[in-house]
Amino acid sequence: xxxxxxxxxxxxxxxxxxxxxxxxxxxxxxxxxxxxxxxxxxxxxxxxxxxxxxxxxxxxxxxxxxxxxxxxxxxxxxxxxxxxxxxxxxxxxxxxxxxxxxxxxxxxxxxxxxxxxxxxxxxxxxxxxxxxxxxxxxxxxxxxxxxxxxxxxxxxxxxxxxxxxxxxxxxxxxxxxxxxxxxxxxxxxxxxxxxxxxxxxxxxxxxxxxxxxxxxxxxxxxxxxxxxxxxxxxxxxxxxxxxxxxxxxxxxxxxxxxxxxxxxxxxxxxxxxxxxxxxxxxxxxxxxxxxxxxxxxxxxxxxxxxxxxxxxxxxxxxxxxxxxxxxxxxxxxxxxxxxxxxxxxxxxxxxxxxxxxxxxxxxxxxxxxxxxxxxxxxxxxxxxxxxxxxxx
Amino acid sequence: xxxxxxxxxxxxxxxxxxxxxxxxxxxxxxxxxxxxxxxxxxxxxxxxxxxxxxxxxxxxxxxxxxxxxxxxxxxxxxxxxxxxxxxxxxxxxxxxxxxxxxxxxxxxxxxxxxxxxxxxxxxxxxxxxxxxxxxxxxxxxxxxxxxxxxxxxxxxxxxxxxxxxxxxxxxxxxxxxxxxxxxxxxxxxxxxxxxxxxxxxxxxxxxxxxxxxxxxxxxxxxxxxxxxxxxxxxxxxxxxxxxxxxxxxxxxxxxxxxxxxxxxxxxxxxxxxxxxxxxxxxxxxxxxxxxxxxxxxxxxxxxxxxxxxxxxxxxxxxxxxxxxxxxxxxxxxxxxxxxxxxxxxxxxxxxxxxxxxxxxxxxxxxxxxxxxxxxxxxxxxxxxxxxxxxxxxxxxxxxxxxxxxxxxxxxxxxxxxxxxxxxx
Numbered sequence: 001x002x003x004x005x006x007x008x009x010x011x012x013x014x015x016x017x018x019x020x021x022x023x024x025x026x027x028x029x030x031x032x033x034x035x036x037x038x039x040x041x042x043x044x045x046x047x048x049x050x051x052x053x054x055x056x057x058x059x060x061x062x063x064x065x066x067x068x069x070x071x072x073x074x075x076x077x078x079x080x081x082x083x084x085x086x087x088x089x090x091x092x093x094x095x096x097x098x099x100x101x102x103x104x105x106x107x108x109x110x111x112x113x114x115x116x117x118x119x120x121x122x123x124x125x126x127x128x129x130x131x132x133x134x135x136x137x138x139x140x141x142x143x144x145x146x147x148x149x150x151x152x153x154x155x156x157x158x159x160x161x162x163x164x165x166x167x168x169x170x171x172x173x174x175x176x177x178x179x180x181x182x183x184x185x186x187x188x189x190x191x192x193x194x195x196x197x198x199x200x201x202x203x204x205x206x207x208x209x210x211x212x213x214x215x216x217x218x219x220x221x222x223x224x225x226x227x228x229x230x231x232x233x234x235x236x237x238x239x240x241x242x243x244x245x246x247x248x249x250x251x252x253x254x255x256x257x258x259x260x261x262x263x264x265x266x267x268x269x270x271x272x273x274x275x276x277x278x279x280x281x282x283x284x285x286x287x288x289x290x291x292x293x294x295x296x297x298x299x300x301x302x303x304x305x306x307x308x309x310x311x312x313x314x315x316x317x318x319x320x321x322x323x324x325x326x327x328x329x330x331x332x333x334x335x336x337x338x339x340x341x342x343x344x345x346x347x348x349x350x351x352x353x354x355x356x357x358x359x360x361x362x363x364x365x366x367x368x369x370x371x372x373x374x375x376x377x378x379x380x381x382x383x384x385x386x387x388x389x390x391x392x
Numbered sequence: 393x394x395x396x397x398x399x400x401x402x403x404x405x406x407x408x409x410x411x412x413x414x415x416x417x418x419x420x421x422x423x424x425x426x427x428x429x430x431x432x433x434x435x436x437x438x439x440x441x442x443x444x445x446x447x448x449x450x451x452x453x454x455x456x457x458x459x460x461x462x463x464x465x466x467x468x469x470x471x472x473x474x475x476x477x478x479x480x481x482x483x484x485x486x487x488x489x490x491x492x493x494x495x496x497x498x499x500x501x502x503x504x505x506x507x508x509x510x511x512x513x514x515x516x517x518x519x520x521x522x523x524x525x526x527x528x529x530x531x532x533x534x535x536x537x538x539x540x541x542x543x544x545x546x547x548x549x550x551x552x553x554x555x556x557x558x559x560x561x562x563x564x565x566x567x568x569x570x571x572x573x574x575x576x577x578x579x580x581x582x583x584x585x586x587x588x589x590x591x592x593x594x595x596x597x598x599x600x601x602x603x604x605x606x607x608x609x610x611x612x613x614x615x616x617x618x619x620x621x622x623x624x625x626x627x628x629x630x631x632x633x634x635x636x637x638x639x640x641x642x643x644x645x646x647x648x649x650x651x652x653x654x655x656x657x658x659x660x661x662x663x664x665x666x667x668x669x670x671x672x673x674x675x676x677x678x679x680x681x682x683x684x685x686x687x688x689x690x691x692x693x694x695x696x697x698x699x700x701x702x703x704x705x706x707x708x709x710x711x712x713x714x715x716x717x718x719x720x721x722x723x724x725x726x727x728x729x730x731x732x733x734x735x736x737x738x739x740x741x742x743x744x745x746x747x748x749x750x751x752x753x754x755x756x757x758x759x760x761x762x763x764x765x766x767x768x769x770x771x772x773x774x775x776x777x778x779x780x781x782x783x784x785x786x787x788x789x790x791x792x793x794x795x796x797x798x799x800x801x802x803x804x805x806x807x808x809x810x811x812x813x814x815x816x
Contacts, residue, residue, distance in 0.1 A: 037679065038727055039679045039706070039707035039727070040705075040706040040707055040709075040724065040725035040726075040727040041707045041708075041709050041725075042709075043709075043725035043727075043730075043732060044706065044707075044708070044709030044710070044723045044724045044725040044732055045591075045709040045710065045723075049725075049732060050723065050732055050734075055725065055730050055732075057725060057727060058730055088644070089591065089644065089709060090643075090644070091637070091641055091642040091643055091644060091707070092643060093643045093644075314715075315712070318590055318591075319590065319591060319710075
């Protein structure tokens with residue numbers, strides 16, 4: 001019987017407990033940790049919890065009880081994707097996601113991170129991107145395109161913030177190219193930072209490296225200021241989230257590209273004339289949907305592409321599936337079947353030819369899942385930009 | 393000094409206040425917006441912890457209120473305006489048209505038998521239908537039929553068959569003004585709209601229902617004659633899961649308070665289900681079990697020991713429907729063992745919380761203070777729980793906050809007592 005009881009029910013000597021743990025966590029960002037009433041909604045909402053030993057509620061309980069060792073040795077901590085489903089549902093507004101990030105930050109301070117995470121953090125620190133690729137390669141995606149870079153003395157105005165994935169990953173680079181094409185077609189006046197662009201830091205924050213994150217915030221805000229950037233559009237919902245919610249800047253107008261494209265379409269400034277005769281379904285990215293309540297604009301863009309039949313997949317919008325790319329998970333793997341694989345099968349079963357995405361992480365993880373489930377001939381993962389570019 | 397009082401709201405609390413005032417010799421106007429008095433209690437099958445039949449204990453009081461020489465029953469009516477002049481409240485009331493002459497209708501029901509139109513039955517929580525000419529339930533007080541003009545197709549059949557010649561399709565609303573010395577507000581509650589909790593699928597998955605809908609299924613005079621059947625296919629459910637705290641104790645729903653009765657009403661419904669469907673497998677998923685009242689703890693222990701109802705401590709995170717069977721899967725962590733369950737159920741009952749009525753026009757007419765939780769606030773929560781800051785206006789029942797029937801009745805009598813002080 002005892003084996004089934006949660007470990008916190010075993011006796012502890014008082015000097016084994018760290019009674020300051022909740023204070024440290026509160027300072028590390030988990031401000032509402034003491035409000036938790038242990039209802040378990042977070043554990044059961046967690047897409048990772050349902051197939052691993054990660055129990056968010058238990059992490060909070062052990063922290064509340066001062067079980068320092070159990071809290072810090074929990075390997076499940078690095079599996080969180082920061083999808084925020086727990087935070088969206090917590091009845092006490094504890095923000096469990098922020099508690100996990102807080103625990104990560106204490107581990108980071110002590111240097112206790114998985115090797116792959118350490119490498120990603122070092123990559124950002126040294127080269128401005130988690131893959132540790134040289135800055136000189138940051139604009140290779142724009143090689144043959146008409147894309148203006150910011151220059152000294154000129155007010156940039158609208159900045160297209162490309163992001164690390166779209167700058168360096170060969171597949172995601174196609175998204176950046178498509179977006180640049182779409183912006184040019186609409187006559188939008190925009191610039192890119194070029195080699196000066198550094199990681200937005202969203203995943204750095206999510207991994208708990210808050211020190212490095214503040215450096216990135218300062219550097220990026222200085223850059224934006226120096227080049228007169230007032231508006232930003234991003235490829236990735238992660239960058240969108242960082243600039244909009246974590247940078248604390250009141251002067252910047254930040255949009256995800258789907259919001260900008262939807263705007264252009266509404267104003268008639270983006271003419272889509274070629275037919276794309278496909279059945280398209282949409283994967284709501286966590287950082288666009290759950291974090292920021294942006295559900296309509298991506299759909300509006302897709303539905304305005306001539307020839308497209310839009311199919312709404314069941315359990316979409318606020319209930320959509322997490323691709324498990326966020327929260328540093330591009331650098332931490334979990335064995336076992338990812339939710340993306342079932343989702344691909346579901347998309348095929350509703351008759352979709354194309355699984356449209358609006359995030360480079362979703363793009364990469366879903367393409368993977370299409371391959372591993374053997375659905376390559378049946379369905380394709382495409383970014384909305386790529387669909388729009390086809391219709392120009 | 394006016395020796396008349398007004399009671400706004402004809403649920404159990406309003407009925408009790410009206411009877412208490414009337415028994416003391418004062419004239420009472422009892423006003424109710426629905427075609428019959430009775431409120432939510434009339435919709436219940438049995439009440440906790442005694443398992444008294446709700447209609448059996450309530451209908452005598454309803455009839456008393458309907459027959460009392462001192463009570464002027466104004467059902468299907470609404471308060472339009474209240475002005476205080478000195479110590480007197482001048483109240484404008486609209487008597488809504490039933491399109492049936494109250495003085496002639498005998499309640500025989502022949503009209504409804506012939507009416508060709510069916511509309512969702514609000515009293516049965518829209519499971520099952522009523523006719524366009526209807527009484528909300530057989531024991532309605534007053535027992536007078538009402539035509540729902542939105543559904544009525546004006547075929548005139550009711551008029552043809554009515555022996556009492558009571559149909560009056562040209563009937564107009566009537567405005568009256570009354571003068572009273574005191575007012576008791578007992579306007580009751582509404583159930584939390586569980587469609588707001590999208591993760592539970594209420595309103596989308598047919599086999600996810602609320603506790604109030606279950607009361608109607610349990611009731612012998614309900615839409616299924618007391619037979620427990622699933623909405624999707626009429627099959628008898630053999631596995632039921634109850635979800636507690638739906639729209640209560642939940643910052644995300646905007647209701648941080650506890651609705652006070654749901655732990656007990658779920659326990660009651662689970663016990664009743666066992667009696668209707670022997671062998672039914674039941675689990676109640678909860679955060680805490682609040683069994684604070686007289687006989688409550690014993691009732692809860694009985695549910696576990698005598699009836700084998702399972703209680704698992706964990707708040708349900710999500711409900712997903714199996715599209716083939718329309719069974720439900722609840723994802724929930726058993727917080728006592730750390731195990732994450734994917735519990736399958738044939739039917740899910742959401743213990744939806746109590747909220748203040750949404751279209752609260754009364755708040756505009758009668759500016760008594762309303763709390764953050766939406767319910768009316770009394771002058772002092774402990775020592776003066778039925779008086780309000782507005783002199784001469786008292787509150788009773790769930791209008792003041794979630795509570796069970798004994799507390800509502802107690803508060804109603806207290807409010808009547810306080811009100812009577814002003815009527816001497």
